[in-house]
Amino acid sequence: MPLLVLLGLLAAGSNLLGGGLALVRRPPSPRALVVGLAFSGGFLLAVALLHVLPECLRLTPHALPLVLAGYFLVYVAEHAFAGHAHPGRHAPHGAHPLIGAHLDEHAASPIRQGAASAAAVGLLLHSFFDGAAIAAALAARTTLGWLTFLAVVLHKVPEGYSLASIVRGSAGSRRSAFWLAAALGGSSFAGTLATAAVARAAAGWDAALLSVACGMFLHIAATDLLPTTAHVRGLSVLTATLAGAGAVLLASLALARALP
Numbered sequence: 001m002p003l004l005v006l007l008g009l010l011a012a013g014s015n016l017l018g019g020g021l022a023l024v025r026r027p028p029s030p031r032a033l034v035v036g037l038a039f040s041g042g043f044l045l046a047v048a049l050l051h052v053l054p055e056c057l058r059l060t061p062h063a064l065p066l067v068l069a070g071y072f073l074v075y076v077a078e079h080a081f082a083g084h085a086h087p088g089r090h091a092p093h094g095a096h097p098l099i100g101a102h103l104d105e106h107a108a109s110p111i112r113q114g115a116a117s118a119a120a121v122g123l124l125l126h127s128f129f130d131g132a133a134i135a136a137a138l139a140a141r142t143t144l145g146w147l148t149f150l151a152v153v154l155h156k157v158p159e160g161y162s163l164a165s166i167v168r169g170s171a172g173s174r175r176s177a178f179w180l181a182a183a184l185g186g187s188s189f190a191g192t193l194a195t196a197a198v199a200r201a202a203a204g205w206d207a208a209l210l211s212v213a214c215g216m217f218l219h220i221a222a223t224d225l226l227p228t229t230a231h232v233r234g235l236s237v238l239t240a241t242l243a244g245a246g247a248v249l250l251a252s253l254a255l256a257r258a259l260p
């Protein structure tokens, strides 16, 4: 239980870290952000396909429909909540409405307040499942819990960054951007605690939640994060994506040695 709380809190903190990065006087360069997105996308995709999906298949016979449901849950949430978060001219860059979209938010692109609020709701919902995935993965196996935690933390930094940028882009104050990033972390931690409670109360439900989270991971990695970086030329993005996937192999080897 203490490990669960620790990982849940650290994951929530990475939302705040991302939000903070968007609010400092000199935010990271667009190239650094794209390389970070590429690495986190590669890592998340590899964890979902190599570790989470096989575990879901082992735990429940309903894994694949639930994975598909998780994928469409993000798809629908993004259409419902984030469809109009951007001025159209962002579209040619392949930028995604929720995560990693505001790489160039300083280019004076006003976002309507309603659209910003809708994007915030979509991200809050998504963040809840990030936290849920950590608890469900930990309930299944400790190594899986750690790998899922790493995958979540890596993409939560750009998530917090995106949300804070969206708030700033809609003329929201720095204070409200900070508090929304904090709420994103809070939603994640609530997801962790709620799933841990569900896993205790009703056996099998955590496997269902893990499967839904797996589908969400696939969408976030392969439909949100990686296409955002695909238009950027240069070896650094390609290398970062492959390094992200390769880091999963290294991390799972290291965890297998470190954990009993």
Ligand SMILES: [Zn+2]
Pocket: 126, 127, 130, 155, 156, 159, 220
């Ligand atoms: Zn997330």
